[in-house]
Amino acid sequence: MSKLYIVPTPIGNLDDITLRAVKVLQEVDFILAEDTRTTSFLLHHLGIEKPLRSHHKFNEHATVAMVAESIAAGRTVALVSDAGTPGISDPGFLLVRTCVEAGIEVETLPGATAFVPALVQSGFPCDKFCFEGFLPQKKGRSKRLQELADEERTIILYESPFRVVKCLEQLAEAMGGDRRVSVSRELTKKFEQTVRGTIEEVIAHFRATEPRGEFVIVVAGRPKNRKNDEQ
Numbered sequence: 277m278s279k280l281y282i283v284p285t286p287i288g289n290l291d292d293i294t295l296r297a298v299k300v301l302q303e304v305d306f307i308l309a310e311d312t313r314t315t316s317f318l319l320h321h322l323g324i325e326k327p328l329r330s331h332h333k334f335n336e337h338a339t340v341a342m343v344a345e346s347i348a349a350g351r352t353v354a355l356v357s358d359a360g361t362p363g364i365s366d367p368g369f370l371l372v373r374t375c376v377e378a379g380i381e382v383e384t385l386p387g388a389t390a391f392v393p394a395l396v397q398s399g400f401p402c403d404k405f406c407f408e409g410f411l412p413q414k415k416g417r418s419k420r421l422q423e424l425a426d427e428e429r430t431i432i433l434y435e436s437p438f439r440v441v442k443c444l445e446q447l448a449e450a451m452g453g454d455r456r457v458s459v460s461r462e463l464t465k466k467f468e469q470t471v472r473g474t475i476e477e478v479i480a481h482f483r484a485t486e487p488r489g490e491f492v493i494v495v496a497g498r499p500k501n502r503k504n505d506e507q
Contacts, residue, residue: 277352277381278347278348278349278350278351278352278380278381279347279352279353279380279381279382279383280347280353280354280355280371280372280375280380280381280382280383281300281304281352281353281354281355281383281384281385282354282355282361282362282363282368282372282382282383282384282385283297283300283301283354283355283356283362283385283387284297284356284360284361284362284385284386284387284388284389285297285315285318285356285357285358285359285360285387285388286318286359286388286464287359287360287388287389287390287463287464288359288462288463288464288465288468289464289465290318290321292387292388292464293318293322293387293388294385294386294387296385297385297387298322298324300354300385301319301322301324301326301354301356302324302326303352304326304352304353304354305327305351305352305353306326306327306328306329306351306353306354307319307326307327307328307329307353307354307355307356308328308329308330308331308343308353308354308355308356308371309328309329309330309331309356310331310332310356310357310358310362310366310367311330311332311358312328312329312330314358314359315328315356315358316328318356329343331343331355331367331371332367333367336367336370336371337370340370340371340374341374343371343374344371344374344375344378344380347375347380348378348380355367355368355371359388359390360388360389360390361384361387361388361389364389364391364409365409365410365434388464390434390460390463390490390492391407391432391434391492393460393463393464394432394458394460394463394470394492394494395430395432395494397458397460397470398430398458398460398470398472398494399458399472400430400456400458400494400496400497401429401430401497402430404429404430405429405430405431405432406424406427406429406430406431406432406497407432408420408424408431408432408433409433409434410433410434410435411433411435411443417446418446418450421446421447421449421450421451422450424450424451424495425450425451425498426498427497427498428497428498428499428500429497430494430495430496430497431494431495431496431497432492432493432494432495433492433493433494433495434490434491434492434493435491435492435493436490436491437461437486437487437488437489437490437491438487440459440482440487440491440493441479441482441483441487443493444457444459444475444478444479444482444493445479447475447493447495448475448476448479451475451495451498452475453474453475453476453479454474454475454476455474455475455495455496455498456472456473456474456475456495456496457472457473457474457475457478457493457494457495457496458470458471458472458493458494459471459472459478459482459491459492459493459494460491460492460494461487461488461489461490461491461492462488462489462490463490463492465489467488467489475495
């Protein structure tokens with residue numbers, strides 16, 4: 277039966293792929309990959325040989341209709357990103373929407389994503405949270421930070437090592453340097469690390485220690501009593 281499978285892949289440790297994900301990758305007709313080189317390395321590790329097609333943010337607008345037509349014609353397809361779950365700060369949404377609108381079955385497998393372990397090990401409330409992914413680079417960034425300053429839920433951001441200190445500085449400016457934060461990097465990898473403290477304390481740490489790897493920033497929500505006191 278034709279279908280689109282959304283298949284999460286490990287964010288670092290290749291042993292984190294699920295048995296079900298391996299089975300799906302073995303059985304589909306072809307795999308859509310964000311970077312075919314990265315996916316080829318994973319497939320080689322798993323002993324899987326499958327045709328790969330490139331599907332990334334620079335070509336997805338042009339290819340989603342063609343892929344959907346291929347699935348509708350009877351083929352089964354798996355979509356993977358370089359790491360984690362497709363659609364979560366990675367390509368995937370456009371293809372899923374196109375398939376849903378065309379009446380094509382979409383099945384999403386559970387699996388790796390960076391923000392869940394970072395959130396859970398932050399020590400902040402996990403029952404309600406606000407996932408922002410990557411903040412806007414320029415236009416709208418300052419406004420969004422000001423809006424998040426009043427957010428009472430735990431806030432989760434993604435950031436690159438080249439901008440993590442600047443991002444923390446902007447968070448301190450918008451929310452105050454005493455707001456609590458937990459910053460995780462290189463999740464599931466050999467040099468995984470989580471640094472916790474006030475925003476100012478974590479800024480000092482990464483000014484003294486060069487940031488490396490991919491980062492997840494988890495910020496404590498605004499205390500409710502503080503907001504009420506100011507009203």
